[in-house]
Amino acid sequence: xxxxxxxxxxxxxxxxxxxxxxxxxxxxxxxxxxxxxxxxxxxxxxxxxxxxxxxxxxxxxxxxxxxxxxxxxxxxxxxxxxxxxxxxxxxxxxxxxxxxxxxxxxxxxxxxxxxxxxxxxxxxxxxxxxxxxxxxxxxxxxxxxxxxxxxxxxxxxxxxxxxxxxxxxxxxxxxxxxxxxxxxxxxxxxxxxxxxxxxxxxxxxxxxxxxxxxxxxxxxxxxxxxxxxxxxxxxxxxxxxxxxxxxxxxxxxxxxxxxxxxxxxxxxxxxxxxxxxxxxxxxxxxxxxxxxxxxxxxxxxxxxxxxxxxxxxxxxxxxxxxxxxxxxxxxxxxxxxxxxxxxxxxxxxxxxxxxxxxxxxxxxxxxxxxxxxxxxxxxxxxxxxxxxxxxxxxxx
Numbered sequence: 001x002x003x004x005x006x007x008x009x010x011x012x013x014x015x016x017x018x019x020x021x022x023x024x025x026x027x028x029x030x031x032x033x034x035x036x037x038x039x040x041x042x043x044x045x046x047x048x049x050x051x052x053x054x055x056x057x058x059x060x061x062x063x064x065x066x067x068x069x070x071x072x073x074x075x076x077x078x079x080x081x082x083x084x085x086x087x088x089x090x091x092x093x094x095x096x097x098x099x100x101x102x103x104x105x106x107x108x109x110x111x112x113x114x115x116x117x118x119x120x121x122x123x124x125x126x127x128x129x130x131x132x133x134x135x136x137x138x139x140x141x142x143x144x145x146x147x148x149x150x151x152x153x154x155x156x157x158x159x160x161x162x163x164x165x166x167x168x169x170x171x172x173x174x175x176x177x178x179x180x181x182x183x184x185x186x187x188x189x190x191x192x193x194x195x196x197x198x199x200x201x202x203x204x205x206x207x208x209x210x211x212x213x214x215x216x217x218x219x220x221x222x223x224x225x226x227x228x229x230x231x232x233x234x235x236x237x238x239x240x241x242x243x244x245x246x247x248x249x250x251x252x253x254x255x256x257x258x259x260x261x262x263x264x265x266x267x268x269x270x271x272x273x274x275x276x277x278x279x280x281x282x283x284x285x286x287x288x289x290x291x292x293x294x295x296x297x298x299x300x301x302x303x304x305x306x307x308x309x310x311x312x313x314x315x316x317x318x319x320x321x322x323x324x325x326x327x328x329x330x331x332x333x334x335x336x337x338x339x340x341x342x343x344x345x346x347x348x349x350x351x352x353x354x355x356x357x358x359x360x361x362x363x364x365x366x367x368x369x370x371x372x373x374x375x376x377x378x379x380x381x382x383x384x385x386x387x388x389x390x391x392x393x394x395x396x
Contacts, residue, residue: 004030004174004203006374007193009181009217010210011037012044013157013360014352016164017071017367018207018374023171025375030201031173032193034180034213037165038158042211042291043355045158046232046326048268048279050250051361052089052152054116054123056108057101057336060385062115064362067381069151071364072160079163082156087269088249089152090126090135092144098256100264100283101358102336105254112147122150137243138253139314154250154268157360164364176201181217184349191348205348205374209367212291212329214353220344220388225333225354226288231298232326234277235311238319241274259313267315277323282310283357291329298325330357333391340366340386342373350374 005027008019015031022029035041053069055061072084091112094105103111116123126134126146135146165175180196190202208217212227237244246269254264267280289295303322311318331354333339338359343349350373352366359366369379384390 001199001201003190004028004201006030006205006207007032007191007201007203008207008209009193010208010213011165011175012042012161012209012211013355013363014366014370015207015209016161016168017364018209018370019173019175019367020164020168020171021368021371022374023168023173025371026172027375029168029173030203031165031168031175032179032181032195032201033175033177036177038161040326043329043331044161044360046279046328047157047271048154049157049360050089050152050252050266050268051084051155052149053119054112054121054147054149054151056091056111057103057358058385059111059115059118060382061362062119062121063381064365066119066151067365067368068362071368072155075163075167075364078167081159081163083160083163084153084155086151086153087247089149090146090249090251091149092131092138092140092146092251092253094254094256095141095143096257098254098264100252100254100336101356102334105256108254109147112149116147116149123148137240137315137317138251139316148249152250155360184217186346191346205350207370207374208349208351209353209370211353211355212331214331214351218343218351218353221339221351221353224388224391225331225339227291228285228287228330228332229289229294230281230283230328230330230357231302231306232279232281232328233303233306233322234279234324235307236319236321236323237270237274237278237317239317241270243317244270244274244278253314255310255314260309261313263310265310265314278315278318280311280315280318282306289329294327294329296327298327330355332356335391337391338362338366338386339388339391340369340383341388
């Protein structure tokens with residue numbers, strides 16, 4: 001196989017974006033993926049992902065989100081695809097001690113308000129009275145307030161990856177699928193990757209964005225990240241379909257401590273018709289899993305428990321019938337942080353992980369930044385807060 005300028009290993013959310021930006025820059029770039037992206041085996045599937053601009057995980061994420069929104073719009077204009085529905089994102093914090101992606105619920109809400117103020121995000125805090133009047137789909141109380149991020153909404157997740165790969169190919173990128181990279185080594189002035197069929201390819205720089213499989217190639221992340229199984233549900237809509245129709249916001253509601261809930265819930269407007277149901281999920285951490293051995297079937301007991309604990313008490317217009325479910329994977333790091341860095345043993349190996357359950361919205365800007373790093377340029381968004389040595393985790 002010919003030599004390349006850059007090889008991108010893993011072509012999901014971040015990898016496809018990096019491949020696109022490198023190809024646009026005129027570089028000889030190869031993308032390798034063990035599956036056929038977009039696929040349902042990692043973290044980038046299930047129709048939609050929430051995006052927002054006022055970021056509760058930390059104000060340093062907001063520039064990534066806003067840059068990503070601009071990139072999605074550019075990609076829509078280039079391809080004619082509808083990728084980003086800007087319907088707003090409604091966040092309702094916990095009244096107790098909930099935690100979202102490593103951040104306490106009260107601090108998460110404060111970060112949202114701070115990020116909106118610092119970065120000029122179009123949004124507003126909503127009083128309990130107005131929340132109950134304007135958003136009757138949710139069984140909120142007289143003490144609940146919310147923040148409406150008008151720059152938020154949802155992304156058509158598979159279509160986004162499909163569009164990025166198509167544009168990358170149009171600009172000359174090569175994509176090799178159904179191949180797993182088992183190792184890489186430096187040989188002379190280049191890095192050579194070896195795949196599971198014995199095929200090799202070489203490049204000056206590697207970008208590793210393999211999601212839940214990241215520790216197979218990036219040793220410093222072993223014991224620093226862990227993979228969890230998360231389930232997405234589409235529950236029947238049995239009343240008031242207009243409350244979840246086109247134009248209604250996506251939502252994140254930290255219901256920790258209410259009834260039996262131990263997590264936030266999040267959900268979307270219905271797509272196509274009310275008969276397709278409403279997509280909703282919790283973020284209960286059920287323990288570490290193996291991405292190659294994860295249980296991908298969702299049993300009746302699991303569905304019933306989710307409905308009774310996270311749906312029925314809070315979103316009463318939804319019924320107990322689950323029309324569809326999907327299993328996806330979170331790759332988590334301490335404090336819910338991203339890790340974007342160079343391998344300490346080889347500066348020409350760049351990696352990005354973990355998304356910690358909130359990464360897709362940022363993926364275009366992260367991919368653009370990885371491409372800049374590979375080209376020896378300064379990324380347009382500051383990534384200094386996401387290096388491995390900044391990770392709030394126990395030493396490896």
